[in-house]
Amino acid sequence: MALRSRHHRLIRFLCAVVTAGSLTYMAQQSNVRKDVTRERISEITGATTELVKSISPDRPVVIHAYISKEVPREYVTTRARLLNILREFKAAGAEGLTVRIIEPEPYSPEAEEASDKYQIEPVRLMNREGGRLTDMQVFLGLAMVSGPHEDVIPFFDRGLSVEYELVRALRTVTQEKKKVVGVLRTDATIMGNFDLQARRQDPAWRVIGELKKQYEVRSLNPKAAVPDDVDVLLVPQLSSCAQDELDHVKAYIDAGRPALLTVDPFPLFDLRLAPREPKLPPPGQQNQMFGMQQEGAEPKGDYEALLRHVGVEWNPDKIVFDLDNPNKIAAQAPPHIVFMTRPFEGGDPIVDGLSEVVALFGGSIAPVSGAEAEFVPLLQVGDRTGTHNFEELVQRHPLFGVNGPIIPRTRNLDATQHIVGARIAGAATSGEESKPRNVIVLADLDLFGDQFFAFHERGGDIDGDGLVDIRFDNVMFLLNAIDSLAGDESLVALRKRRSKYRRLTKIDELTEEAVDQKETEVKNASERAEAELAQAKAALEAKVKQIQEREGVDETTKAVLIQSAEDAENRRLNAKTERIEREKARAITRAEAELARKVDDQQNKVRLFAVLVPPIPALLLGALIFGRRRRRERDAIPAARKKRGAA
Numbered sequence: 001m002a003l004r005s006r007h008h009r010l011i012r013f014l015c016a017v018v019t020a021g022s023l024t025y026m027a028q029q030s031n032v033r034k035d036v037t038r039e040r041i042s043e044i045t046g047a048t049t050e051l052v053k054s055i056s057p058d059r060p061v062v063i064h065a066y067i068s069k070e071v072p073r074e075y076v077t078t079r080a081r082l083l084n085i086l087r088e089f090k091a092a093g094a095e096g097l098t099v100r101i102i103e104p105e106p107y108s109p110e111a112e113e114a115s116d117k118y119q120i121e122p123v124r125l126m127n128r129e130g131g132r133l134t135d136m137q138v139f140l141g142l143a144m145v146s147g148p149h150e151d152v153i154p155f156f157d158r159g160l161s162v163e164y165e166l167v168r169a170l171r172t173v174t175q176e177k178k179k180v181v182g183v184l185r186t187d188a189t190i191m192g193n194f195d196l197q198a199r200r201q202d203p204a205w206r207v208i209g210e211l212k213k214q215y216e217v218r219s220l221n222p223k224a225a226v227p228d229d230v231d232v233l234l235v236p237q238l239s240s241c242a243q244d245e246l247d248h249v250k251a252y253i254d255a256g257r258p259a260l261l262t263v264d265p266f267p268l269f270d271l272r273l274a275p276r277e278p279k280l281p282p283p284g285q286q287n288q289m290f291g292m293q294q295e296g297a298e299p300k301g302d303y304e305a306l307l308r309h310v311g312v313e314w315n316p317d318k319i320v321f322d323l324d325n326p327n328k329i330a331a332q333a334p335p336h337i338v339f340m341t342r343p344f345e346g347g348d349p350i351v352d353g354l355s356e357v358v359a360l361f362g363g364s365i366a367p368v369s370g371a372e373a374e375f376v377p378l379l380q381v382g383d384r385t386g387t388h389n390f391e392e393l394v395q396r397h398p399l400f401g402v403n404g405p406i407i408p409r410t411r412n413l414d415a416t417q418h419i420v421g422a423r424i425a426g427a428a429t430s431g432e433e434s435k436p437r438n439v440i441v442l443a444d445l446d447l448f449g450d451q452f453f454a455f456h457e458r459g460g461d462i463d464g465d466g467l468v469d470i471r472f473d474n475v476m477f478l479l480n481a482i483d484s485l486a487g488d489e490s491l492v493a494l495r496k497r498r499s500k501y502r503r504l505t506k507i508d509e510l511t512e513e514a515v516d517q518k519e520t521e522v523k524n525a526s527e528r529a530e531a532e533l534a535q536a537k538a539a540l541e542a543k544v545k546q547i548q549e550r551e552g553v554d555e556t557t558k559a560v561l562i563q564s565a566e567d568a569e570n571r572r573l574n575a576k577t578e579r580i581e582r583e584k585a586r587a588i589t590r591a592e593a594e595l596a597r598k599v600d601d602q603q604n605k606v607r608l609f610a611v612l613v614p615p616i617p618a619l620l621l622g623a624l625i626f627g628r629r630r631r632r633e634r635d636a637i638p639a640a641r642k643k644r645g646a647a
Contacts, residue, residue: 044088045497047490048167052089055096061173062098063089065142066114069103072127072136074158079140081162086142089166106137118143118152142166146173151213159459164494168214171491178216179486182230183208184249187273187280188237188262188445191219206453207478214491215482226252232485233259237267237445239275239316243301250306256435258485263307264445265390266319266336266361271402275303275316276390311371311424312441318387320364320418320443321411326356327470334407336361336388340420342380348423349489350440350480351378353496354473358452361393361405362444364418372427373437379421379477386413420444423484440481447474524587532576540569 044052055061065086071079083101090099104110106122114120122137143152151169156162172178183191192204211217220226222245226233233252235241238261241249253259267273272280279300307314321335330337338359344351351357357379364387367375388411394404421442452474459471476495483489543565547558 044085044092044163045494048163048494049092051167051170052092052097053094055094055174057094057096059146059174060096060098061144061146061170063100063142063144064114064118065099065101066104066110066120066139067101067142068122068137068139070136071138071140072125073129075125075138075140078156078158078160078162082140082156085162085166104139111139114139114141118150120152120154123155142169144169144173149173157457157459159455159457161495161497163497164491167494168491172214178214179231179488180229181211181215181217181232181234181482181486182220182226183217184220184222184233184235184241184245186222186235186237186245187240188267188270190236190448191217205448206450207448207475210453210475210479211482214479215486222248224248226257231258231487232482233257234482235259235261237273238263238306239300239303240273240279241301241303242279242298246301246303246306250309253310253437253439254435256438258438258487260440260442260481260485261307261310262442262445262448263303263314263316263363263365264361265316265363265443266393266405268360268405268446269449271394271404274390274402275300277402307365307441308368310437310439310441311368311373311375312422313366313368314363314441314443316363317390318364319361319390319393320359320381320385320387320420322381323384323411323413324382329470334405335411336393336405336407338362338381338385338420340379340381342382348376348378349492350423350484351477354476355471357474357477358447358472359420359444360446360449362420362447364416364420365422365441365443366419367422373424374426376423376425377419377421378423378440378481379419379442381418381420383417384413385416385418386411387418438485440485448478528580532573532580536569536573536576540566543569 063086065082067079067082086099086101089097093099102110102114104114111122118141120139120141120143122139125136125138127134127136140156141152141154143150149172151172153165153169156165185191189202190205191208193202208217215232218230220230220233222241225248233249235249238246238249249259249261263275264273265275271277279298304314304316319336320338322338323335324339325331325333325335326339326341327333330339340357340359341355344354359379359381364381388408392408393406394402395406396402421440421444424437424439424441426436452472455470455472456475479495480489480492483492544562547553547561547565550558553561
C-alpha cells in the first residue's frame, strides 16, 4: 500500500528530529569545544589544560560549584563564563577530577549544604528588570576539596578572572606546601594591629587576605634576622624602620634574596608615618606631642643609605603630580593622584598587559649613578609632571599634629620622567661582595589600599549599571610583582586574560586639551596676581620712602602716615586679588563648559554612528536580494506577455 504524501512528510520530519538529537548528543559526548569570540575568555589555556590533566586518581580533586539559575543582568556574563570553564575542566580532566554543578534555591537542602560545609552564603543583589528593582539571593561560589586541603571561593564578583581564580585554587589544594611571604612589622601595620588607646582591633589590609589565597603570609619580627624559609620579603614603609631593623633588611638583600620595598613620601592612611616625621613610640606610649621625637621612640635609621646601597636614589620630600588625567569620572581629582597609563605591552612581565595603575601622592625614584645593578622602570608617570615638597601639602597644629593634603595652586612642570616603581636586578654596586640584587622598590604604599581591591572585585563598575567605568590594575600589579619575586610566573599570564578596556581616544584628546587650557588660564591669572602684587609692593615702598624723607614731621606722625599708607595699599591689593580670583574662576568655568560641550558633541557623533552604520550592511544586502528577485521575476515572464504589456 503506497504511503500518502503527508505520511512521507511526517516520516521525514521525525527522521530529521532523530538526526539532530543524535548529532547533538554526539557533540556533547565528544567534548569538542571552541570559543569563537575575539578574546577567547571562556577557553582555558594550554597550561591550565595540562594542570587539570595532571590530577591523579591517587589524590583526587572534587569541585563543588553552587551557581544560581537566575542572576541579575550584570552577572549573566560572569555566570556563563564560570559554567563554560567548569565544563572545560570537566572535559579536559582525568579520572581524578570531579565537577559538581549545583543550582541551589534559597533555603533548599543544597543551599544548607553550601552554607554548613563550605560557608558559601547567598549574596543579596539588586536586579533591574522592566524598570523595577527586585532583591535576589544569588549563589555564585565554589569549593575545591582534595583530601584534607580545601579552598573556597565564596562569590565570583564581576571583576574577578574566573580561570585565574579556579587555577589558583586548584594549585593551592594540590601542592604540598605554599611559598612564604614574610611581612616585616613596621609602623605601617598592614597585617592588622590592636589599638591600645582606642581598645579596638584594626583589621589587616585586604592585600594580606589576597596574598594568603596563594602564599603563606607570615609576620616577621624586625629586630631579628629574616628566617631562611622566607621566599619573599615585603617591607611596608621602609622609612619607619630603626637602624638595626634596616641592617637585617640589608643582610637579607645582600644574600640575593627577593624583596619588595615600599617608601611612601606622603602616606595618606597615616601622615605620621611620613619619612620626615619622627618615629612612633611603641604602642601604649604615644602622646600628643606631635612634630618632635616622642619619649620611648627609637630614632629612624638611614633608609636613604640603604636604598642607595640597593641602587636607588629617593628624595623623601618630593611628591609627584601629573596634569594628565584620562579618567572623566575622576576629572576633579587632585593632580597628585597619578594615573599611569604608559603602554605596558612588551615590557617587564609584571606590567605587560596592564591598563592603568594609580599612585596616590607617590614619590619619585631614580637609579644611583655608577651602580652596576640593572634599574628597570615598572611604573612611570607621563610628560606633564612636576613635584611638590611635603611641607607644601600639609599644615601643622600643636595639638592635632600634621594634617593634609592641602593642594597648592602653583604647579611648576619639570622635564623629569618620574618613576614610581622599578625593579633592581643583577650585579651589586661596584666593590661589594654581595650576590645579585632581586628587589622591587615602590615609592607609594597607598596604591595597595583597600579601595583598589573593591574596584578590582567590581570590575571598575562604580555606579552599578553593569558597565566598566574605570579599571585600575593595582591589585594585578602587586600580585604579579610578588609572583615574579617568588620565581613563579605561571599565574601572571592568567591574570591578563580579561575583556580589554577600550577608551574613546578622541574624547581623551579633548579632555587633555581642556586641561591644558584650564592650566593656562590658572597660570596667567597667577602671573597677573603676582605682577599686581609686585606693583603694589613697589608703590607702597615708594610712599614709605617719600614719607620717611619728609622734613619737619616727627617720627610718631611718620609712623601713623606709613601705617595709613599700608592699610590703603592692602585694601587696594585685596580688591585686586578678589577681582583676579573672580576672573580666574570664570576662566576655569568657561574652560570646563567648553570641555563638556566638546565631549558631548563627540559622544553624540559616536552614538549617531553606532545607530546609523550597523543597519547599512543589512539594508544593502536586502536591496541586493530584492533587486535579484525582481530581475528573476522579469526574466520568467514570457516574451509574448512582455510585448502585450508594452503594446
